[in-house]
Amino acid sequence: MLTSPMSDAAVVVEEQAAVLKTLPDFPLSNQRCASQLQQRLDLLLLAIEALDVGSASKMLASAESLGLQSIIPHALALWRLRCTNPWRRSYNRTLLTLDQAKALTAIAHYQAKPLNVTMRQLLIAERQMRAKQLPVGTNFLLSDYLDQFRSHFSSRMNPRRAKVSVLLASEPAMDDFALGLLNQLMFCTGTIGMERLWISLFDGEVA
DSSP states (O other), X not given: OOOOXXXXXXXXXXXXXXXXXXXXXXXXXXXXXXXXXHHHHHHHHHHHHHHOTTHHHHHXXXXXXTTOTTTOOSHHHHHHHHTTSTTBTTOOOOOOBHHHXXXXXXXXXXXXXXXXXXXXXXXXXXXXXHHTTOOGGGSHHHHHHHHHHHHHHHHHBOTTSHHHHHHHHOHHHHHHHHHHHHHHHHHTSSTTHHHHHHHHHTTTTOO
C-alpha cells in the first residue's frame, strides 16, 4: 500500500518542530519566560533593525522559512511578541511561552548572521576610537548605526521607565548600550550561535 505524501501543513509542523527542538527546554514556572529575557530579545532585534533598514520584513521572511508561521503568522503577531518587552511604550504585560521565545531567538540568530562582517567592522572601529580616547559617535562607520538605534529606541521605549530615561538623557550611555547589544549579537552569529544565545538568555532565570 502506497503511503500518501505529507500535507503542506504537516511539513510546516515538521520544520517548526525541528527548529524549536534545536533549543533546549528549561524548567520554568508555568512554562513562561521572565520579562528580562523578553526585554533582551526585543532589544537585540532593535539593534538588528538599526543595522539593516529592511530587516523588519526580513524577520517575517525568516519566520516563514523556518516554519514558524503558527507562532508568527504576520507582522502584527511579531509586533505583539516584541511588545512583551516591559520597556516598550506599548507594553502588553504578557509573558512569552518557551516556543515564542525560541522563535524570536531563532529570528535574531538568522537575521544577525549575514550582518557578521558589518558588526565586526563596527566593533573594530569602536576599539580604535576608544584607544584614541575619542567619542565613538564621531566615527563615520559607527554614527549611522548609533543614530538609527537612538531613533528607534526613543520612538518605541517608554521614557517613564527609569533606565530608559537615563539612556535617553545621556548620549554616551546610549552609545555604550547600543554597542553592548552589538557585542551580544556577534555572540550569536557563530556555528552554534543560536544555541549559545538561547542558553545565555536563561542565566540566573532557571527555577
